[in-house]
Amino acid sequence: MSCQPRGDTVDWDEVLAHRPPDTRAGVRDRFLACGVTIGQVHAALVDGGDALHVAAGTDDPQWTKPFGGPLVVALLAAEVSSLAAHLNSRASAVRARAVDELLADFSAVTVAAHLGISRQKVYDIGRGGVSGPFIGHVPWQPDTFRGGTTP
């Protein structure tokens, strides 16, 4: 069972939606140079890297063969990392906005105590980081909340 947006037509821009637009061509070219199909990349991302992790945990010296070799595994694992980093930024932006609203009504001492962090860290978190655009839904979920990317 695989969740694919809009049936079977998945293009590189959707699979690499977590990457900045100007880097997607380079990433795609690296995958194509190794003979990696768009379906392989999508499959690696849709289970969050589970298959790669299980294969890498075995003692089998041929563990990279099912994927197409160590280089392919390295590129796919890097893509999973990139997606995780993007989700991290997305969650940080949400947290920043919530913490900023908390700081308006409560002292930094109180907010820090309830979040379990130091007082100085509270301001850093409230300022937030990257502002987007972020992906609207993760690869393993259908597009139920909103279509496309959120600014």
Add this chain to the structure above:
Amino acid sequence: MNDIIEIVDLPDPAVRPLVHPLDVPPARRELLRSWLLTTFASPAVALCIAALIWFTGHAYLPPVLAGVTIIVFGVVAGRWFADRAWDFIPRKRQDRGRALPISWDLVGAIVAAVALFVTLLLVAHRLDQSDVSRPVRDATLGVAVAVALLMIAELVVRLVIGRGAARRRALLSLPAIVAVVGIVVIVHRDVSGVSAATWWGAGGMVVFGVVAVTGKLYSSVVR
């Protein structure tokens, strides 16, 4: 937001809606630390320490390094402790406009005046050495007298045209005036007369002072 309780013991919003760290004891302690740093690592004190270092060493680099380090440290550390003081107050209730108590400002003015006095004393002692020519010594005395008179004139003007709190704040310049007048009195005993250089020094300083005040008035009017 009924699941969050404010940990800090803030004044009742009905009684005092806007809060300053002075109103909250743990915040007041942090604010005091910030004030101590900005007062004792102020440019006046840094200049005094730099002058003392120069006086004992006679090289130029150590005093400059020491002075710059003290000022930077004072600004950075002072601001850090002030931020820690405001940690205790929610942003919506922060009374950022309130001034510090005038007693704090008075102590700050006295500390700066003492530092100024020590610095000027060292400068006067250096000018007293035999390698300094008479005209230079006389001109410097003229400048010092002019500065003292300008400071007194500014104080008088502020007392006359100001009212209420502004008048009290104008009196904060008294310690520095006492320091400069004290130096003039001490140095004047070693000077045997008023020469042309004295008038040049005094006159130049007066012109400079008038230009500076006019510039300040102009910019405040234009804005």
